[in-house]
Amino acid sequence: MRSKKILICFFIITLIVFYISNYSTIYTIDDLAYVIGIGFDTTDDNGIIKLSLQVAIPNSHGDNQGSSQSESSIVKTVECNTINDGINLINSYIGKKLSLSYCKVIIFSKDIPSKKIINYTATLLNDVEVRPYCSVLLSKCEASYFLQNSEPLLEKLSSKYYNSTPSPEQTTGFTEHINLVDFYNDYYDTFGDPCAVLGDITSEEDEKGHIENFGIASFHNGMLTGELTGEETIYHLIVTNQLQNTVLSIPNPFNDSEYIALSIDSTHTKSKAKIVNGFPYITCNVKFNTRILSSSINSDYLDKNNLEKIEDYANSFFKVNIENYLYKTSLVLKSDIAKFGKYGVRNFLTWDKWKEYDWLTKYASSTFKVNVDTHLKSSYLVVGIN
Amino acid sequence: MEEEKLNFIEASFLVLTILISHIIMDLPNMIIKSQNSSAVLNVIYITILVLIYFFIINKLFEPFDSKNILSISEFVGGKTLKVILGIIYSLYLICISAVILRGFCETLKIIYFPKAGLWIILGIFLVLAMLANKFGERNIIKINTILMPVILLSVFVIFIALLRNFEISRVFPLLGNGVKSTFVDGALNMCSFSGFIILFFVRPNLKNVKDYKKVGIVSILLSASYLVLSVASSLLLFPFLTANAEVLSVYLSACTIRFGKFMPRTDALFMFIWIFTFISYLSIIVSYIVKFSKESISPKSPSIATYISAIAIFIVALLPQNSTQVHFFQNVVYKYLSITIVFILSFVILLIGYIKKKKLNKTREIQ
Incomplete structure (x- = not known):
């Protein structure tokens, strides 16, 4: 009797497992394209977003064809109505499913109206894949330019740079580590106003640009009010x-x-x-x-x-x-x-x-x-x- | 077949499973929305109210030795009242568990199974609950006794891991929306302890009836600690104006935990633990509905009651058309239903039974 019960249970569980496997989404590392940076820029049309995604290349073979940065990643830029439209479009160019689970940095161009910044932040937080601890940066240059040239001096891979860079408050103090969820919460917080890291790409003649995160930008009432020096x-x-x-x-x-x-x-x-x-x-x-x-x-x-x-x-x-x-x-x-x-x-x-x-x-x-x-x-x- | 007798630990964990599962639902969010910064103070206040209520209930149960509230209702109003109350409690447990299950399955669907139909996820939980009941109540109790410490530990770990991100100033202003809101309107948040209903039925299952008081106090205090930790995790972490999420607030807190670069995501681990909590919770709920039916309607085969209760929970869980209706039921209907059935109706039945018993004993003494 007991063995009969166990057999029936085993049969039901097997049925459930086989049925669920039809709905599971098992993607291996080769099936996904990992986004490590997202950039937002303004366009002439108020309703259009200029979205840039920096996608990591897992096995780089030194082929620079079509890539706009180094061999470690590529940057794709599209103009779209909404963020998810843009991701969909880029999905079709890339040919693999985009995964936002490893996004390390979100860059907003300084020219974007602040109220739009908070809307984009809310949309990103609404996404199940985006982790709340990715950094938020306000770029003095265009966000797409920042992503294309975000080559750190001593680190070959941007993804590793974004991931392994120690927080500035531990080393220099010239800027702060501000993440997505804190930025969003501070916008609604009655205890204080939000701020964002100020970033830029600096370059000298005949040299490639490098990331320079220096200072912070302050907001009040949804508007950008100014900057603090390092x-x-x-x-x-x-x-x-x-x-x-x-x-x-x-x-x-x-x-x-x-x-x-x-x-x-x-x-x-x-x-x-x-x-x-x-x-x-x-x-x-x-x-x-x-x-x-x-x-x-x-x-x-x-x-x-x-x-x-x-x-x-x-x-x-x-x-x-x-x-x-x-x-x-x-x-x-x-x-x-x-x-x-x-x-x-x-x-x-x-x-x-x-x-x-x-x-x-x-x-x-x-x-x-x-x-x-x-x-x-x-x-x-x-x-x-x- | 004799009913299973529980020792102090098993009974406490049984009650705790029900109380904690109700809390996971979305109670922290509901309390923070209504109380703002005085949410933690309100939880402490309602815990005191519930403890006082339990001491009164314990006193009212004393003349009845090891009877549950259904037997007392038969003493009060005959078989008719017993059947009516049995149906009311069964329907209450079906509705509440259905809504809680729906809320949890919605979270699972949003995060892990976006392509799966909701009915499949609901169905799996209920099939497992039915299977557990087929194996017998003893096994449910044993598994629950093993699971409970893990579940309690998980909440404690969430709290400790988030400690450095807490902003203590968020408990200010101390009185939140005011004294009336915190202590008068806020008393309705006693619905957070609606799992208390099990305490009305667990008494005859205890090996030693004298353990009933200890079981009640321990389970209320432990679940109150759990509720305080869950509310504090959300309140001290997020400015409460933004605590309006679709998914469980406890899950949102777990999302923000990082154990360095080694373990950046721990929310999946906690969801895994809570899945087992829910299976255990549903198994206990189904077994209690079967008990009510045995006592009140006495069906020919208890298995039919198991299947019917599981199917009823399944149907009720599928009734809400969208998340607005789910939230309405969780935040409005659940509150008033729990207060009415758990804290008012049950109290009235017990009180009438107590008074009647005292009068009867007096009459016997005189004779």
């Missing part, structure tokens, strides 16, 4: 507690014509926001742990007085620069990209009162107070000559 981005990362490692130079307090390079190992920023006379009053207490990188024949970093002098100088220097960055976001960009709203919201008990206050508009009239505490641990190997 150095301002470092202060942005410091204030938002994202910076892990960078190098900053300050004027040498002992010699006006020289600079001292400081390696910033870790930063910790504690921010608070109060409402004073109806406007935000934001305080940032920043702590740095630094070491001196540059050394000279006369430097003496064992002397406590010298270290204290450099610390005081660094404190004033960073305080001024951080305040400049904060007031630029408030007065010029009018964009709370540091998301101080998450501190401001603690002053409100209900959601209606918070919405009524309209933090993102009031941010333009904010006042800031910055305190910097630099802890200098001396230098590395050469500490000075006695």
